[in-house]
Amino acid sequence: MTGLRIAAIRLLCPDPAATAAFYTAAFGASLAAGGVALGAQTIELAPASDRGGEPAPSNGTDFQHCALVVADMEAAYAQLSEVPGWTPISRAGPERLPARSGGVSAFKFRDPDGHPLELLAFPPDAVPPVWWDRTGLFLGIDHTAITVADTERAVAFYAGLGFRVASRGLNRGPEQARLDAVDDPVVEVTGLTPPGGAAPHLELLCYRAPGTVPSPCADGSPLATRIVLAGGSNLRDPDGHRLIGNSKIPLDRPFAV
Template identity: 80%
Template structure:
């Protein structure tokens, strides 16, 4: 008998790692992540990152406008303090050229900093401006609060929106980011990027963000299934069991039915 379909949510982000144990150690030191006893999962606030072995260790780095680029945005309570803490943890490499950037009000007014973990997975620190912190992130304890969204670079916004609409995602907001702050943030020359926020039917966070570069243009790129760049989005509530999918730009999705284990990691 087929399992009934329920509202899809992003239950986890699965990172492929040459050495998952070392990756877990970095996330614990850099962000205060809670590591599951078996080392296969991390809790960042109420969100989950899964760690799995990578078969390919020589993946290289994806540029921000490559369709093999996917980052996790970590909400921080204080950007200056979070950046100072990160600078004391070895192993990561910057993407942003000049430290954290305060984007203009037309781009949300957030402060952001992009970098790569020791395996090359892109990450972003994200701080909302005072007075504009979403209710979900208000009054939470700690410096690193959780994962707000995962962002993927796409070649065609309309095509990507249509695909995810078929999974029940809805457009929450759309805008265009540009200017010198965006150039320093992405380490690109004069980028103009369409930003589309999609909310999964089961709610957020994390939600999904589509990045489509008008300038210098999104680059269609692929990577091997075992590459550290082959990040998976793990969806729960699909009614399908362990069904792998790819979106039109090659991003990997895993539909996992059943009760997803709590991100709070209370296992004995």
């Protein structure tokens, strides 16, 4: 699996055309076959076959967000604020995290279908090289983050697919609490790079406190986001997150356990 990479993120939507319209208005995304493109990355938009339930909290196992890199947080937040339909997760607007948590500015929210998203701005002196030559306000998708109950169990699963650990950190404090809308969080943050490299990468979020909450949802729910891999098979990771081998696999094909 040396060339395996995250080819796209697939979101299930009650009305994919309406979701595409939101992404083009809010982020300047361009329409692409089967979804939208943000920079060099793709979000596939497919019909949901289930109405779903209440969105998982940030520390729920079905919580999965896409982090959208922005060149200017204030301008990006202002543009988002002009587009109706989304709901905030973060309690007090964009947050600047302390240096021990990367010093990034971030804001979490849900699109009109309930899919979690994050605006992410890096400090000027710490912008990853992949974003150096990108232009515009919304540059692309840096990572997709999933909440897990056990970091090492999740790392072992993804290592079996060829992912490698690129970073480890421990986020805590009032800024993280406001960002995640979780009281007194202590979050293990582990970055995983797919063997094929290139953005987006995968991020594991394990809540040591107040703990990760099991929150399963049906395969056809709008909350059942897929990670689309270039190569591989339909799989579930140990926490139930869904991976599919390529964008041509039908939605009703079963997942392995």
